[in-house]
Amino acid sequence: MKGGYMDSKIANNRNILIAVDESENAKRAVLYVKDLLAGLSGFHITLITIIPEPPEDYFMSESEKTEWVKDNFVSARRIIEGYHKIFSEAGFREEDVKSHAVMKKCASIAECILNEKDNLACGTVVIGRRGISKKEEFIFGSTSSKILHTAKDCSIWVIE
Amino acid sequence: MQEITQTDQKQFSREELRERIAHWMGPERVPKKFSIITDTTDFYRVDYDDVVILGEIPYLIRNNEREGRFGIDDQQKYWVKRARDLSDGSVKIIKLVFHERFQSKVGGITFDCFRSPQKEARILDLTKGHPRFMQGFALKDSSNNVIRIIDYIRGKTLADAVLKYGQDHEDYFYNYFPSIFDEYMELVEAIRFLHEHDDKHGDIRRDHIIREEGTGNSRWIDFDFDYLHKENVFGYDLFGLGNILTYLTGRGDVTSQLLQQASSPLISHLTEHDMNIIFNNRVVNLKKVYPYVPAELNNILLHFSMAANVFYDNTGQLLNDLNEARVKLNKP
Numbered sequence: 162m163k164g165g166y167m168d169s170k171i172a173n174n175r176n177i178l179i180a181v182d183e184s185e186n187a188k189r190a191v192l193y194v195k196d197l198l199a200g201l202s203g204f205h206i207t208l209i210t211i212i213p214e215p216p217e218d219y220f221m222s223e224s225e226k227t228e229w230v231k232d233n234f235v236s237a238r239r240i241i242e243g244y245h246k247i248f249s250e251a252g253f254r255e256e257d258v259k260s261h262a263v264m265k266k267c268a269s270i271a272e273c274i275l276n277e278k279d280n281l282a283c284g285t286v287v288i289g290r291r292g293i294s295k296k297e298e299f300i301f302g303s304t305s306s307k308i309l310h311t312a313k314d315c316s317i318w319v320i321e
Numbered sequence: 322m323q324e325i326t327q328t329d330q331k332q333f334s335r336e337e338l339r340e341r342i343a344h345w346m347g348p349e350r351v352p353k354k355f356s357i358i359t360d361t362t363d364f365y366r367v368d369y370d371d372v373v374i375l376g377e378i379p380y381l382i383r384n385n386e387r388e389g390r391f392g393i394d395d396q397q398k399y400w401v402k403r404a405r406d407l408s409d410g411s412v413k414i415i416k417l418v419f420h421e422r423f424q425s426k427v428g429g430i431t432f433d434c435f436r437s438p439q440k441e442a443r444i445l446d447l448t449k450g451h452p453r454f455m456q457g458f459a460l461k462d463s464s465n466n467v468i469r470i471i472d473y474i475r476g477k478t479l480a481d482a483v484l485k486y487g488q489d490h491e492d493y494f495y496n497y498f499p500s501i502f503d504e505y506m507e508l509v510e511a512i513r514f515l516h517e518h519d520d521k522h523g524d525i526r527r528d529h530i531i532r533e534e535g536t537g538n539s540r541w542i543d544f545d546f547d548y549l550h551k552e553n554v555f556g557y558d559l560f561g562l563g564n565i566l567t568y569l570t571g572r573g574d575v576t577s578q579l580l581q582q583a584s585s586p587l588i589s590h591l592t593e594h595d596m597n598i599i600f601n602n603r604v605v606n607l608k609k610v611y612p613y614v615p616a617e618l619n620n621i622l623l624h625f626s627m628a629a630n631v632f633y634d635n636t637g638q639l640l641n642d643l644n645e646a647r648v649k650l651n652k653p
Binding site for chain 2: 219
């Protein structure tokens with residue numbers, strides 16, 4: 162790959178996007194990648210956490226929204242910094258591990274993750290599977306299933 | 322975001338208001354004492370016989386509206402008032418501002434829910450003139466509260482209306498259900514219209530469809546409810562549509578308890594796969610109970626069963642299947 166990390170928008174399988182949240186399955190995904198790639202060179206990892214922005218209607222005032230955004234960014238950064246540390250302690254070079262917290266209006270979190278995958282030219286997406294019940298999948302949908310069914314031009318690793 | 326302009330509240334003398342009340346309600350209904358209210362923030366203080374002035378129009382407040390929910394009938398909704406428009410005598414429903422956030426549990430699944438006057442105001446604007454939605458408008462009171470003024474729909478819920486059709490289920494299914502099915506499809510089309518405009522109804526259930534006397538139009542009501550969705554933004558709306566279709570097909574809920582009470586031999590043929598995915602006592606595989614239900618229709622119902630592996634993502638998919646099923650609903 163010419164240029165620096167993420168300079169090109171051409172997806173590279175060695176550019177790995179790990180979508181995380183506060184759940185145990187996200188942690189498992191992080192640990193899996195860490196164990197698999199520790200000691201190998203040429204891989205670039207981006208940890209991303211998506212904060213789905215509630216609809217405007219949710220907030221009673223602008224100040225309430227500002228407070229909500231601030232609190233959620235603080236939590237999100239705490240999560241990804243914790244995961245970032247796991248890679249640092251495993252010997253990954255600082256320049257090979259990036260982390261982002263992104264707040265977006267998401268009709269679908271899966272779509273938001275895949276958009277970020279495109280923006281960051283990642284050829285591999287890693288997600289943990291929540292193991293939700295059939296009822297929950299029916300009502301709320303499953304992010305990992307949607308990613309599996311809609312992702313294009315990339316590899317998907319689903320960590321159980 | 323829709324801008325709701327604040328209009329100045331017109332001034333009315335007490336004498337003028339008394340005259341208007343006497344004109345529309347009769348002289349005997351003029352209250353001896355009443356408050357004139359322009360700020361509705363504290364909706365508990367907006368009481369029977371008070372006059373609320375919103376914009377150019379005074380409204381005489383009548384009773385609080387009530388709603389049955391979660392098996393509890395007649396819960397008073399203190400923020401929803403029935404009223405008489407003192408400019409033309411029409412009956413209105415006035416919805417005052419009540420922000421609430423709460424967790425609701427349906428079938429063991431927890432939802433983060435909230436009530437939003439802005440959402441309802443936006444949908445009223447979007448669906449103006451649409452025959453399948455309640456009609457009304459929003460404006461702000463003197464304290465900037467977004468008030469919705471809704472035309473009162475005289476009529477029964479669609480769910481109550483269908484219960485009296487047919488001498489038995491077979492008679493109902495062949496002679497009444499096809500036109501009810503058409504009505505249902507139009508209601509689903511109406512929800513598709515909302516979804517295409519990035520809004521959800523938020524609280525689709527059978528008592529939120531009122532069949533208007535006179536026109537016979539069934540209309541969706543109550544749009545102020547919302548929930549924080551996860552992966553599938555419209556999942557809960559679609560679940561509600563599935564429940565209503567099941568109810569209409571069965572001419573009421575067919576539950577395992579009802580079959581047991583009737584000592585029906587069918588009970589031994591039912592498995593958990595025949596039941597609603599969330600409400601596990603409701604039969605959705607209605608072909609097992611009523612064999613003349615066409616497979617095309619039954620297959621739609623099975624999308625809402627414990628056995629389902631494929632779910633509807635959007636109303637377009639549901640409508641495609643409904644169209645196919647419709648062809649099979651003619652008389653035998």
